[in-house]
Amino acid sequence: MKRVLVAGATGYLGSYILKELQRRGLWVRTLVRDTDKLRLSNSVDVVEGLMTDPPSIERCCRNIDVVISTVGITRQRDGLTYMDVDYQANMNLLQEAKKNGVQKIIYISVLHGQSLQHLKICEAKERFVGELERSGMDFCVIRPNGFFSDMSAYTEMAGKGRVYLLGKGEHRVNPIHGADLATLCVDAIELDAREIDIGGPQTLSHNEIAKLAFQAVKKEATITYIPEWLRKVLLWSLRSFTTTKFHGPVEFFLTVMAMDMLAPEYGERTLQAFFEDAGEI
């Protein structure tokens, strides 16, 4: 039986991966920086360590066959950059994995990460992908579309009565539920593919997503469209007058919401059901 280390199990996707591994009866260890944040249904081996501090993660890969890392900055406010975490922390884990004879690493980047390397988040993630390619290890890079967890921004805006969209709201995206993505991440243990683009089962325009969000919160749809010139001014101002730590996440969203983000469709969970479930909580 394969022994799997999950780094990032305290996060949205990592927690679904942990559940999926346990559902399939695989032996699992998690590497976390705060054990209290781990939501566990069954007993699991836990190593506490800081991926940004190599000595603290020594031995996390001992007797491990496969490492899955979802570690990256999303909403964390630790004063670290994408280069510190998405690149360097994952490099520290890669070095431990190599030292301990791990067979394969599965890493989560971002859809179109290769062509979006002018964005700080993609630059860091794809630099790590380059290191994986040169590492001589077996690996699989998964490049997912936006997660349903991030789509909650629509229901939050709709709940306040107004959704803001870029351009005419006509760009399309197929976001994915963490549980569907976790299935693919765990399948990747046995797959030969080295790179996988993946999105959810439904492709929707941002206008359609906004309408679903208003339906879920039972409010009349009011959408404000941010014109292209204003998006460009915002991007320029953020890059010129704020630090990378601040503008990194914003430049990502201002960029991907202004383009089609389409990946091969996968999974079965719909955004409508996700919004409606969230509305009931």
Ligand SMILES: NC(=O)c1ccc[n+]([C@@H]2O[C@H](COP(=O)([O-])OP(=O)(O)OC[C@H]3O[C@@H](n4cnc5c(N)ncnc54)[C@H](OP(=O)(O)O)[C@@H]3O)[C@@H](O)[C@H]2O)c1
């Ligand atoms: N959200 C999206 O729409 C989307 C789309 C495509 C790709 N991705 C990528 O997919 C990955 C997982 O996303 P997610 O939504 O599951 O993110 P998440 O919920 O924020 O989970 C990220 C994980 O990384 C860990 N982490 C972050 N900074 C760390 C640090 N300095 N030291 C140690 N651990 C750290 C977090 O630990 P703590 O719990 O201790 O903070 C958490 O376990 C990320 O790399 C993200 O960029 C996300």
